[in-house]
Amino acid sequence: MNKVPMTVAGERSLREELDHLKSEARPQVIAAIAEAREHGDLKENAEYHAAREQQGFIEGRIQEIEGKLSVAQVIDVAKLPNTGKVIFGVTVSMQNLDTDAEVTYRIVGEDEADIKSGRISVTSPIARALIGKEEGDIVVVKTPGGDVEYEIGSVVYI
Structure with missing residues (x-):
């Protein structure tokens, strides 16, 4: 697989975003899904569907960042x-x-x-x-x- 050049600042920025998604955004959306589930009927539950959509976005972004970091060649000029x-x-x-x-x-x-x-x-x-x-x-x-x-x-x- 080809390595993709990245600056030190670029790598740091991606790692900070990844850390935020894993430590804050992911737990928040999981809590929001659990709370929305308690409201009953999931078919009519807009909060539940919005939280699930947000969860999909977060998980997709986590995978995207992890993929970018896995092929990054960090160059410190x-x-x-x-x-x-x-x-x-x-x-x-x-x-x-x-x-x-x-x-x-x-x-x-x-x-x-x-x-x-x-x-x-x-x-x-x-x-x-x-x-x-x-x-x-x-x-x-x-x-x-x-x-x-x-x-x-x-x-x-x-």
């Missing part, structure tokens, strides 16, 4: 020597050569990506263009609006 090369997990600052706008992205696993927070998936066009390049390199990113050139300013291993 802070422990790697900074060679100036763009690799998974680094934070890259670069300048759009057409607009002079500066952008900073952290290259993360697919589940961790959040463009608003400056985290882009390792499989995104920008990350694929950056991987293997170094500070000072010019990269061309193919976008729906055409090719965009960026100059890599800094590569930080944090």
Whole structure:
């Protein structure tokens, strides 16, 4: 089975969610089901059906997270020597050569990506263009609006 790259923060976030689901959400929904059962006829019992649906969601999410963690290859770039090369997990600052706008992205696993927070998936066009390049390199990113050139300013291993 192929390993999926994940940052330390991404793994921690998934483990925290898993812990919450197992230690709080699961027991709460089990209690809600038990309470709803006491109300009698299950066919007409909306609380019971809602709690069972919620239980299904929780159990599905637990399985999904456990699956992701089982194939995760956690990469801590802070422990790697900074060679100036763009690799998974680094934070890259670069300048759009057409607009002079500066952008900073952290290259993360697919589940961790959040463009608003400056985290882009390792499989995104920008990350694929950056991987293997170094500070000072010019990269061309193919976008729906055409090719965009960026100059890599800094590569930080944090």
